Amino acid sequence: MRWIPRVTTVMLLLVAVGAAAACGSSGPKTSVTVTPVPGGTAELTVTMGDFYFDPNAITVPAGQRLRLVLPNVGKMPHNWHLLSYKGPDGKEFQSAVIQGGQSSQIELVVSTPGTYKFRCDVHPDVMTGTLIVTGS
Ligand SMILES: [Cu+2]
Numbered sequence: 116m117r118w119i120p121r122v123t124t125v126m127l128l129l130v131a132v133g134a135a136a137a138c139g140s141s142g143p144k145t146s147v148t149v150t151p152v153p154g155g156t157a158e159l160t161v162t163m164g165d166f167y168f169d170p171n172a173i174t175v176p177a178g179q180r181l182r183l184v185l186p187n188v189g190k191m192p193h194n195w196h197l198l199s200y201k202g203p204d205g206k207e208f209q210s211a212v213i214q215g216g217q218s219s220q221i222e223l224v225v226s227t228p229g230t231y232k233f234r235c236d237v238h239p240d241v242m243t244g245t246l247i248v249t250g251s
């Protein structure tokens with residue numbers, strides 16, 4: 116998040132409650148590197164808002180099982196959908212569409228290193244992020 120000098124207390128409060136998108140910002144832009152859990156499941160919370168993912172850049176080692184906890188803090192419905200990679204069932208990893216104020220989870224493993232895009236299928240043009248899968 117970019118801090119603007121001389122913001123007022125009111126603006127700070129708005130940002131604090133996640134209303135940045137309503138002020139014309141595209142919301143948080145943050146990156147997270149998942150702490151590996153060898154042989155286990157790493158857990159990461161990816162907050163979904165109107166209209167952003169936080170974090171929107173996630174780095175994880177290939178083969179690491181990852182549980183994404185997906186709270187929707189916005190008013191609109193959102194989901195998390197990883198493009199261009201198919202799981203063991205031949206389908207792309209994607210969560211259900213989650214209503215505002217609700218939360219869901221998805222578990223995934225990506226074994227092929229690469230840079231993959233994820234998005235919200237409800238807002239595919241504006242609500243996107245990147246999953247970076249690193250080799251060993
Ligand atoms: Cu969305």
